[in-house]
Amino acid sequence: MSRKNQQRGPAMFAERLMKIAIIGSLAAVPIAWQAAAQAQQVQPYAGLQTREIKALSHEQMEDLAAGRGMGLALAAELNGYPGPRHVLELATQLSLTDEQRDSIQRLFDSMRSEALPLGQKLVSAETDLNRTFVERTITPEKLEAMTAGIGELQGKLRNTHLKYHLATATLLSPDQLRRYNELRGYTALGSSSDTPSGSKPMQPHAGMQDSMHGHMMGSMHGQ
Numbered sequence: 001m002s003r004k005n006q007q008r009g010p011a012m013f014a015e016r017l018m019k020i021a022i023i024g025s026l027a028a029v030p031i032a033w034q035a036a037a038q039a040q041q042v043q044p045y046a047g048l049q050t051r052e053i054k055a056l057s058h059e060q061m062e063d064l065a066a067g068r069g070m071g072l073a074l075a076a077e078l079n080g081y082p083g084p085r086h087v088l089e090l091a092t093q094l095s096l097t098d099e100q101r102d103s104i105q106r107l108f109d110s111m112r113s114e115a116l117p118l119g120q121k122l123v124s125a126e127t128d129l130n131r132t133f134v135e136r137t138i139t140p141e142k143l144e145a146m147t148a149g150i151g152e153l154q155g156k157l158r159n160t161h162l163k164y165h166l167a168t169a170t171l172l173s174p175d176q177l178r179r180y181n182e183l184r185g186y187t188a189l190g191s192s193s194d195t196p197s198g199s200k201p202m203q204p205h206a207g208m209q210d211s212m213h214g215h216m217m218g219s220m221h222g223q
Contacts, residue, residue: 053130056123064119067112072158076165082180083161084108084168090183094176103171111164118157125150 048054053061063070073083084107087094091101129146132138169177181187 053123053126054133055126055130061123064123065116067115067119069161073161073165076162076169078186080177080181081165081169082172082177082184083165084111086184087168087172087180090180093183094172094179096176100171104168107164107167107171111160114160115157118153118160122150122153122157125153 051057056064060070069083069085077083077086084104087096087104088101088108096104125146129150132142132146172180
């Protein structure tokens with residue numbers, strides 16, 4: 001064997017070992033991924049046992065305490081009925097008039113004043129439910145009463161956010177509604193539709209704006 005071949009021998013052997021190691025590593029990736037996926041399926045709630053209130057994440061508790069929507073108004077938001085908070089955030093891009101800005105700010109303030117106490121009551125109700133399970137004092141009768149109360153609070157909170165989306169939409173022009181959907185990324189890609197994919201253009205029936213205005217003014221004065 002020539003000196004050149006003798007020198008290349010160890011190098012070629014090392015190269016082959018490296019290739020084998022790389023191939024082995026690549027083969028192990030799907031196996032590791034599959035194992036992780038299986039663990040996730042078997043233990044989907046692992047770690048949640050450390051929550052203060054098991055049914056609510058820390059983020060959800062903060063949202064409730066701040067009067068935020070938590071996705072409760074998606075039926076409106078994704079069907080062409082913007083919420084007051086996001087409209088105010090996009091006031092410049094939407095070219096809101098001073099009158100629109102003032103009206104929508106009042107709607108937002110009213111919505112928040114309604115949502116905050118409901119959110120606090122919901123957290124309190126979930127705390128009580130959680131405690132009965134912790135203390136092993138839960139009974140079928142208690143469970144029925146407590147979950148019914150929580151369901152009622154959830155319904156009221158969702159209605160609060162949805163109705164202010166409904167009121168906000170009546171204050172915007174069709175062009176502003178179209179622009180809002182574009183800015184929020186709701187328009188279908190490659191589509192000329194003015195509204196989110198799958199929804200129809202919003203056309204409030206006659207008197208809707210006056211009706212919503214009267215309803216909201218009543219809510220505000222009643223607080």
